[in-house]
Amino acid sequence: VTVFEPGERVLLVDRKGRRYLVTLKAGGAFHSHAGLVTHDAIIGAPEGTKLQTTGGQTLIAVRPTLVDFILKMPRGAQVIYPKDIASILISADVFPGAMVLEAGTGSGALTLALVRAVGPSGRVVSYDIRDEHASKARTNVESFFGRVPDWLDLRIGDVSAAEPGPEVDRVILDLPEPWRVVPRALDALRPGGIFCCYLPTVPQVSQVTEALRGAGFTDVTTTETLVRTWHVEGQSVRPDHRMVAHTGFVTTGRSLGGGEP
Ligand SMILES: C[S@@+](CC[C@H](N)C(=O)[O-])C[C@H]1O[C@@H](n2cnc3c(N)ncnc32)[C@H](O)[C@@H]1O
Numbered sequence: 001v002t003v004f005e006p007g008e009r010v011l012l013v014d015r016k017g018r019r020y021l022v023t024l025k026a027g028g029a030f031h032s033h034a035g036l037v038t039h040d041a042i043i044g045a046p047e048g049t050k051l052q053t054t055g056g057q058t059l060i061a062v063r064p065t066l067v068d069f070i071l072k073m074p075r076g077a078q079v080i081y082p083k084d085i086a087s088i089l090i091s092a093d094v095f096p097g098a099m100v101l102e103a104g105t106g107s108g109a110l111t112l113a114l115v116r117a118v119g120p121s122g123r124v125v126s127y128d129i130r131d132e133h134a135s136k137a138r139t140n141v142e143s144f145f146g147r148v149p150d151w152l153d154l155r156i157g158d159v160s161a162a163e164p165g166p167e168v169d170r171v172i173l174d175l176p177e178p179w180r181v182v183p184r185a186l187d188a189l190r191p192g193g194i195f196c197c198y199l200p201t202v203p204q205v206s207q208v209t210e211a212l213r214g215a216g217f218t219d220v221t222t223t224e225t226l227v228r229t230w231h232v233e234g235q236s237v238r239p240d241h242r243m244v245a246h247t248g249f250v251t252t253g254r255s256l257g258g259g260e261p
Helices: 066-072 082-091 109-118 131-145 178-188 202-214
Strands: 009-013 019-023 029-032 035-038 049-052 058-062 099-103 123-128 152-156 168-173 189-199 218-224 230-233 236-239 249-254
Touching (some): 019 029, 019 066, 066 082, 066 109, 066 131, 082 109, 082 189, 082 218, 082 249, 099 178, 109 123, 109 131, 109 152, 131 152, 168 178, 178 189, 178 202, 189 202, 202 218, 202 249
Parallel strands (some): 099 123, 099 168, 123 152, 168 189
Antiparallel strands (some): 009 058, 029 035, 049 058, 189 249, 218 249
């Protein structure tokens, strides 16, 4: 069993399910409306430890999941919702060892998921045209992994002119005009490689679909993912009253080659 160490992040969850993300520091304290807990009470303890605040409230200490981190991390650009990240990873068939070209990096939410999915035998080259977004993403990546993993290359620039290197397996885009990137993607992707983009509106989906078909991509598909959470308590078991009705569409297409050799 690995125990919490100084410098690590811990997620504290109270009885009502409220979640607090805390970075542990020897001598530090977490303050809530129900009193405080010292970091020293968490450091050296295993995950699942129950803690009492000075006000008598119980908190459970666990390591944050990727989604816990994404929902709490600082953002500049709008991040992709976890349900859409899940859909992108499967729709684009991101696998361990894959070489992925991504843009725009934005706040780095999708980048974190891609880096984890491809693992150390893969590579993610991520472009953002705005350096303030790239540097926010870098800070988030460092905060999540403790460093920038050596299989992630964060670059500033326009992805339409990207030089990602040979044998790109996947091009994954979250930016407003992905059709401008289709010619570059066609050159960069190996035959059989997958182009995937995330878009909020229907006209954008039409335009990128036409661009992909025009460039000879096959299997061009668009999906939308709706997630409905449920309230489950005693006899009251029903869908929650509110849900996120719309975020975006995921469009994918498969390259048959045809770009630069
Ligand atoms: C909605 S954000 C991406 C959010 C990101 N997927 C996340 O989960 O945090 C869109 C980003 O695309 C960048 N961008 C727009 N056009 C671009 C281009 N042609 N090349 C590279 N980045 C671009 C913007 O600067 C912005 O940071």
